[in-house]
Amino acid sequence: EVQLVESGGGLVQPGRSLRLSCAASGFTFDDYAMHWVRLPPGKGLEWVSGISWDDFKIDYADSVKGRFTISRDDAENSLHLQMNSLRPDDTALYYCVKDKGGYTYGWDAFDIWGQGIMVTVSS
Amino acid sequence: DIQMTQSPSSLSASVGDRVTITCRASQGIANYLAWYQQKPGKVPKLLIYAASTLPSGVPSRFSGSGHGTDFTLTISSLQPEDVATYYCQRYNYAPLTFGGGTKVEIK
Numbered sequence: 001e002v003q004l005v006e007s008g009g010g011l012v013q014p015g016r017s018l019r020l021s022c023a024a025s026g027f028t029f030d031d032y033a034m035h036w037v038r039l040p041p042g043k044g045l046e047w048v049s050g051i052s053w054d055d056f057k058i059d060y061a062d063s064v065k066g067r068f069t070i071s072r073d074d075a076e077n078s079l080h081l082q083m084n085s086l087r088p089d090d091t092a093l094y095y096c097v098k099d100k101g102g103y104t105y106g107w108d109a110f111d112i113w114g115q116g117i118m119v120t121v122s123s
Numbered sequence: 124d125i126q127m128t129q130s131p132s133s134l135s136a137s138v139g140d141r142v143t144i145t146c147r148a149s150q151g152i153a154n155y156l157a158w159y160q161q162k163p164g165k166v167p168k169l170l171i172y173a174a175s176t177l178p179s180g181v182p183s184r185f186s187g188s189g190h191g192t193d194f195t196l197t198i199s200s201l202q203p204e205d206v207a208t209y210y211c212q213r214y215n216y217a218p219l220t221f222g223g224g225t226k227v228e229i230k
Binding site: 035037044045046047050059060061062095100106107108109110111113114115116 | 166167168169172173215216217220221222
């Protein structure tokens with residue numbers, strides 16, 4: 001069964017850091033690009049960041065550029081999101097998401113989603 | 124950045140009705156357009172990719188059309204289990220923008 005399981009969320013004060021992780025199983029992880037997408041309370045989906053199958057291509061939303069860093073560990077079948085200088089408007093449910101395309105440097109639609117992990121930034 | 128504008132933001136329709144949701148890109152995106160369904164309290168699900176292709180397992184009452192800047196998601200006969208928020212998303216290049224969402228309810 002294809003599965004993505006996020007961890008590392010929680011309550012954090014503004015300005016602090018948090019690292020999200022995503023454990024992938026049921027598919028050949030290093031064949032696919034991966035992404036983080038978030039859902040702020042009462043708002044719509046927002047793409048946060050994506051990383052290609054080989055780390056060569058990495059993109060960020062303008063709202064997180066310079067503060068967040070995406071990475072992957074293919075040996076551990078895991079995806080990470082290092083979040084620094086957190087702000088209250090980063091409060092959201094964060095989803096780990098699999099890109100449908102494989103061995104490509106273009107992005108594709110998102111075909112597998114994790115259950116999400118909540119991040120709350122508040123003093 | 125290319126903006127994605129969905130309309131309407133919400134709708135209420137009867138079971139069996141034909142429902143249409145539109146998504147407009149501020150610039151041409153060819154067919155790099157996906158639709159997602161998010162039921163209350165659930166994870167988003169891919170409904171359509173490449174503007175009109177249904178993944179395996181998606182009911183045939185869902186269809187997508189469009190190319191360039193104007194796209195449509197159609198539910199041919201609304202069912203109670205279709206109550207959800209629907210999002211369009213472009214994925215030609217970053218940022219991979221979502222539309223604002225359309226909340227579909229049963230009248």
